[in-house]
Amino acid sequence: MGESFHEHLRRDSRFLKSDLRLDTELVDKLILQLNRIYPQVLTDKEATKFRDLDVPTCIRLAELLSHLQEKGEEACQEFYRALHLHMEEVYFSLPTRLRHRESGDPVTRPTDRYVLNNRSPLFFLSCFSVAVGVALLYYYGESREVSGSSSALGLAALGLGRKVREVLIWYTEDGK
Template sequence: MGDSFHEQLQADSRFLRSDKRLDTELVDKLILQLNRIYPQILTDKEAHRFRDLDVPTCVRLAELLTHLQEKGEEACHEFYRALHLHVEEVYFSLPTRISRRREPNGISPVAPLKERYALNDRGPWFFLGCFSVAVGLALMYYYGDREVFGDPRKVLGVTPLGLSRTAKELLISYTEDGNRKL
């Protein structure tokens, strides 16, 4: 595959026509971007024709892609620029973009966008469970009945098992000070 934007648009056209993320609103944004910034690529008359809501979006997009390919290299380049600006997730999922990111052995070095922001694989219920246990222990510690539960400070004597040395010393001294007051 060549490096020209014209050839890339020919290769990506089938994908762009079938992608459901390019709805009427996004196609209109792309047309307006090309018309306002580069009227030599897409004149007012052409933009009005491609924005006609009586024609289905998939047909308008197919005609726009064909029109841009006929206009030449610069028009194709500006289409990619507008696509990158307005619909970044579609731009990065284009077949020509994916093939450029792949290494020679076929392995993609770029992590998928979905996995980039995942902190863990346990999900929100795990977080809510841990948070609920912590809140329950705090409520029991501060508002618990000493006759029913005993002194909550005794729990702190077992707590420092996995903590650093200074944290262990602090918690143990706190439990010892609490025992002297009683």
């Protein structure tokens, strides 16, 4: 069996205390979630204490994490549920979540879901260049019928490879 939520929270506490994404608003959301949904985890009196805005957020968060660890396994588990619900980015960047992912858990990071391809920028530039070249051939092919001028297409061939240059030069000479 894997590690307990209590052990995970003990390991993640340092990271959570230093993470700047856990601002006053998010800490309050977590406290309210634990108080309203799981009053056995955080009573009204305890929630009021941890929501005191006269105390800096970092201190309130540190005290909340210590309090949850003292409460036991269920309290720690409910904290992780609340964190996952209100701030997925923080939840998936926790050290214990990252370690699970590295050890072969099939959990994916939210950012991994949106990767369209893993090709280099050079691949994109080459595809774009081909598209521009085809567009130029099409455009100047139609304009040649109208105006008879294709010298710009011949000039475009100067910076290209030998085979492409031969095709473009052949194309410009064909119309004359």
